[in-house]
Structures are given as C-alpha cells and as structure tokens.
Amino acid sequence: MAQWKINLAVLWLGQFLVLAGMTMIIPFLSLYLQQDFGLTDEQEIATWAGVIFAGNFVTSFLFQPLWGKLADRHGRKIMLLRSGFGMAVVMVLMGFAQAPWQLLALRMLNGTISGFNPAAVSLVSATTPKDRMGFAMGLVQSGAIAGTIMGPFIGGLLADWVGFRPIFYITGTLLFLASLLAMFLVKENFDRTKAAAVPQISVWAGFKEISHIPQLTALFAVTLLIQFAMMSPMPLIPLYVQRLHGTTENLAFWAGFVGSVTGLSNMIASPLLGRLSDRQGAELVLGVSLVGAGLMFIPQAFVSEVWQLLVVRFALGIFLGGLIPSVNALIRKHTPDGMESRAYSFNSSTLSLGNVVGPIGGGVASGFIGIEGVFLVAAVLFFLNAVWVKMVVFRPAERRKPDSG
The missing domain is CATH 1.20.1250.20 (MFS general substrate transporter like domains)
Known part of the structure; x- marks a missing residue:
C-alpha cells in the first residue's frame, strides 16, 4: 500500500477516536455530575454541564494557532503525537476528578493541548498526491464526523454497561493506542533545515x-x-x-x-x-x-x-x-x-x-x-x-x- 494511503487510514482512525472522545460525555454528563459529584440543583447541574462541555472548545480556539506555528517549524507528526499522547493522559485523569471544577479544568487542559485535527489534515495535505487531495480530505473529514456521531452513542452504551468513570479510562487507552499506531506507521517528509531557515514570526503576525x-x-x-x-x-x-x-x-x-x-x-x-x-x-x-x-x-x-x-x-x-x-x-x-x-x-x-x-x-x-x-x-x-x-x-x-x- 502506498505510504499516503497508510497515513490516511491511520489518521482516519485517530480523527474518529479524538472526536468520539470529545463528544462521548454528552449523554451522561448531567447524570455524572448528579450521581458522582453529588449535585442536586437542576439549574446548577445544567450550568456546570454547559460550561464543562464548552470549556474544551474555548481553550482549543485560543491555542490551536500556537501548535500550528510549531508544526510549521518542527513538523506535523511531532505535533500530532504531542496532541494524541497528551489527550490520552488527560482523558484518563478525567476519570479521577472529584469535583466539577476539576473536570472543567481537565476539559480546558484537553482543549489547550489538542491540535490533532489540524495536524492530521496538514499531514494528509502534505503527503497526498495533488490529484487525490479532494478524496483524501473528504475521507479524513469523514473520520471526524463519524467520531462526532458515534461518540454520544458509544458514551451512552458504555455508561449503561460499565458506569461513568471507566469510560474515560477506556477512551484514554484507545487514544494512546491510536497515537502509537501513528508513531510507527505514519511517515512525513519534513525538511527541518528548510523550515528552520524560514524567518519566525509570532502567532499574531502570522494571522x-x-x-x-x-x-x-x-x-x-x-x-x-x-x-x-x-x-x-x-x-x-x-x-x-x-x-x-x-x-x-x-x-x-x-x-x-x-x-x-x-x-x-x-x-x-x-x-x-x-x-x-x-x-x-x-x-x-x-x-x-x-x-x-x-x-x-x-x-x-x-x-x-x-x-x-x-x-x-x-x-x-x-x-x-x-x-x-x-x-x-x-x-x-x-x-x-x-x-x-x-x-x-x-x-x-x-x-x-x-x-x-x-x-x-x-x-x-x-x-x-x-x-x-x-x-x-x-x-x-x-x-x-x-x-x-x-x-x-x-x-x-x-x-x-x-x-x-
């Protein structure tokens, strides 16, 4: 199999797991706050649930450009692995949270170190033949969409089978395995010497x-x-x-x-x-x-x-x-x-x-x-x-x- 196809298959799986992990908590987040954290007021539960879910995307919005700058300088694959292994650890830690503010802090940390999606898309764009670019972009996007769709469904099923906290341990383990696959199977031709010769500018200047x-x-x-x-x-x-x-x-x-x-x-x-x-x-x-x-x-x-x-x-x-x-x-x-x-x-x-x-x-x-x-x-x-x-x-x-x- 051509290397670009191997990259595409592995990154499709990674996209699926990352997006599924981010959305898996949707069906049970309110119940998790109620049963494991002891919250009883419905308004308080709704407020915490909304803030905790949005926290991941707020920090992701702020920090994505920084990781993009570093990827252009040091390579997309290293940023992909940084994000994958980092989110695997944070996801497991979410299962140990004892208070709503701890879960919020971990969701915000997860958004801070995220960056798997742009790194994966950038890596695919750099390694795919130009005449197959549209197909590759569509396929890697379908992995993200599949994860978004199946995440809540899988989360709901697992919540009934194993409880709330084990879901975070399972998701973290799967993210770790997907990152291992990327480390050994994904290849990137990145010229660090050429990248280092490019004048470095700030994130704001780049924007x-x-x-x-x-x-x-x-x-x-x-x-x-x-x-x-x-x-x-x-x-x-x-x-x-x-x-x-x-x-x-x-x-x-x-x-x-x-x-x-x-x-x-x-x-x-x-x-x-x-x-x-x-x-x-x-x-x-x-x-x-x-x-x-x-x-x-x-x-x-x-x-x-x-x-x-x-x-x-x-x-x-x-x-x-x-x-x-x-x-x-x-x-x-x-x-x-x-x-x-x-x-x-x-x-x-x-x-x-x-x-x-x-x-x-x-x-x-x-x-x-x-x-x-x-x-x-x-x-x-x-x-x-x-x-x-x-x-x-x-x-x-x-x-x-x-x-x-």
Missing part, C-alpha cells in the same frame, strides 16, 4: 499575514458558518421534535435520530464529493454545496412531521459533506509554503469558535424568532457566504510581477 489573503479569510468564514449552522439548532432539536411528534413516547430516540442523521449523510458524502472535487474542482463543489445547504435549511422551518424533518436534515448533511473537504483543499492551494499547519490551525480555531457560539447564538435567537427563525437565518447566512465565496475564492490568484532588476 495578520494569512488574513491578508482574501481567499483564506473567506474559507475560514465558511468553516465558522458550517459549525455555527450545525450547532445552533442542536439544543433546540428535542423541543422541536416534541412539538412535531405530539407525544413524549420514544421522544429521546427521535430527537437523537434527528440530531445525528445530518452527520450520518455528511460522513457518507464527504469522500464522494471530495473525489468529485478532484475531477471538477474544489471551488465548484464548494459553491454548489453552500447554495444547497442554504436551500435545505428553509424547509426545516415549515415541516409538519418528524419524518419530513429527518429527510430534509439528511439532505442537508449531503451538502455539508462537500464543504469541509473543499475548504481544506482550497486552504492548501492558497496558503504560502511553510505556513500550511498554521493555516489549518486557524481554520480549526474557527471551528472550535463555532462549537461555542453556535448553541449559545441559537438559544438566544430562538427566544426572539423561534427555532423556525433560527433555520431561516442559517439559510440566509449560507446564501450570503456563497456570494462572498463566489466573489473572492473564485477570483484567479494574482500573479507576482517579475523583479525588474
């Missing part, structure tokens, strides 16, 4: 340099918008499903099904649309996917049955599956040599920001315009972003004029 490339700022906005649009209705889905379903019978099942069906179709579509972008161009797939996703948000505001919502959200996931692989391929295309990891880290930071502000923004907006309004606002944002992408990303890159001297 300013990258932000002057209009294509990259538009692509970062796409990533933020995707995550915001996916996460903003999530806390409201159970209430919306209850209204459509008209009864509490099997409500948890239908709410979970509606919440995960988008990720399921996203996971299936990502490699296929990535392969299509290799043939037709990532710009075309990105533009069509943005418009298609915007269109799929509109009927969600007008459905009258749960099955209709399921169908529309499944179709939404297909279009969302064309976005992240296209964005990652285009980031590689427009990023200056030697700054690839930093660009992917900034993109990962915007994704983490979307994870934080999405549920908050959706919850606040629904108080004024209802959940139907949240869907319609998301549609408008996608259409506006499609126009911006058409004006910026589709614009031919400016060629440098040769030196006159």
Whole structure:
C-alpha cells in the first residue's frame, strides 16, 4: 500500500477516536455530575454541564494557532503525537476528578493541548498526491464526523454497561493506542533545515499575514458558518421534535435520530464529493454545496412531521459533506509554503469558535424568532457566504510581477 494511503487510514482512525472522545460525555454528563459529584440543583447541574462541555472548545480556539506555528517549524507528526499522547493522559485523569471544577479544568487542559485535527489534515495535505487531495480530505473529514456521531452513542452504551468513570479510562487507552499506531506507521517528509531557515514570526503576525489573503479569510468564514449552522439548532432539536411528534413516547430516540442523521449523510458524502472535487474542482463543489445547504435549511422551518424533518436534515448533511473537504483543499492551494499547519490551525480555531457560539447564538435567537427563525437565518447566512465565496475564492490568484532588476 502506498505510504499516503497508510497515513490516511491511520489518521482516519485517530480523527474518529479524538472526536468520539470529545463528544462521548454528552449523554451522561448531567447524570455524572448528579450521581458522582453529588449535585442536586437542576439549574446548577445544567450550568456546570454547559460550561464543562464548552470549556474544551474555548481553550482549543485560543491555542490551536500556537501548535500550528510549531508544526510549521518542527513538523506535523511531532505535533500530532504531542496532541494524541497528551489527550490520552488527560482523558484518563478525567476519570479521577472529584469535583466539577476539576473536570472543567481537565476539559480546558484537553482543549489547550489538542491540535490533532489540524495536524492530521496538514499531514494528509502534505503527503497526498495533488490529484487525490479532494478524496483524501473528504475521507479524513469523514473520520471526524463519524467520531462526532458515534461518540454520544458509544458514551451512552458504555455508561449503561460499565458506569461513568471507566469510560474515560477506556477512551484514554484507545487514544494512546491510536497515537502509537501513528508513531510507527505514519511517515512525513519534513525538511527541518528548510523550515528552520524560514524567518519566525509570532502567532499574531502570522494571522495578520494569512488574513491578508482574501481567499483564506473567506474559507475560514465558511468553516465558522458550517459549525455555527450545525450547532445552533442542536439544543433546540428535542423541543422541536416534541412539538412535531405530539407525544413524549420514544421522544429521546427521535430527537437523537434527528440530531445525528445530518452527520450520518455528511460522513457518507464527504469522500464522494471530495473525489468529485478532484475531477471538477474544489471551488465548484464548494459553491454548489453552500447554495444547497442554504436551500435545505428553509424547509426545516415549515415541516409538519418528524419524518419530513429527518429527510430534509439528511439532505442537508449531503451538502455539508462537500464543504469541509473543499475548504481544506482550497486552504492548501492558497496558503504560502511553510505556513500550511498554521493555516489549518486557524481554520480549526474557527471551528472550535463555532462549537461555542453556535448553541449559545441559537438559544438566544430562538427566544426572539423561534427555532423556525433560527433555520431561516442559517439559510440566509449560507446564501450570503456563497456570494462572498463566489466573489473572492473564485477570483484567479494574482500573479507576482517579475523583479525588474
């Protein structure tokens, strides 16, 4: 098997385990706080659960660019292993937490040392043949989506079988094994001498340099918008499903099904649309996917049955599956040599920001315009972003004029 395919397979598994580990606590976090930490007030439990879950993404948003800078200087693989082994240890420590603030501190530490996702994407982009870039980006993205989907499901099953604390030990062990696989099987051709010769600039200076490339700022906005649009209705889905379903019978099942069906179709579509972008161009797939996703948000505001919502959200996931692989391929295309990891880290930071502000923004907006309004606002944002992408990303890159001297 070609080395780039080995890298892709191992990093797919790593992406799956990392994202599953981050989301596995969703089904039992409130119960964990209640039964193992002794909290009894529902408002207190809800507050702690929200803060603990968001804490991981807040610190991830802040620290991803630093790890990206170090990856450009010292190599992507070393940053991948740093993140993988570090998160394995922190995950195990979460099982020993004795107070909510300790669990929050460990979740924030986990976000601080994270960086597996941008390192994996950057490594894949650096080792994959250019004519297979879209397919590779789509496949590695499907690993992340699969982990996001299966994490809560696996967490719920394990909570019933082994209890809450052993889940952290199991997840930490799996992350450690995935990191070992990456250490021995993933190969990277990284010229440290060449990287050391590149003038070093601060994270902020690097951000300013990258932000002057209009294509990259538009692509970062796409990533933020995707995550915001996916996460903003999530806390409201159970209430919306209850209204459509008209009864509490099997409500948890239908709410979970509606919440995960988008990720399921996203996971299936990502490699296929990535392969299509290799043939037709990532710009075309990105533009069509943005418009298609915007269109799929509109009927969600007008459905009258749960099955209709399921169908529309499944179709939404297909279009969302064309976005992240296209964005990652285009980031590689427009990023200056030697700054690839930093660009992917900034993109990962915007994704983490979307994870934080999405549920908050959706919850606040629904108080004024209802959940139907949240869907319609998301549609408008996608259409506006499609126009911006058409004006910026589709614009031919400016060629440098040769030196006159």
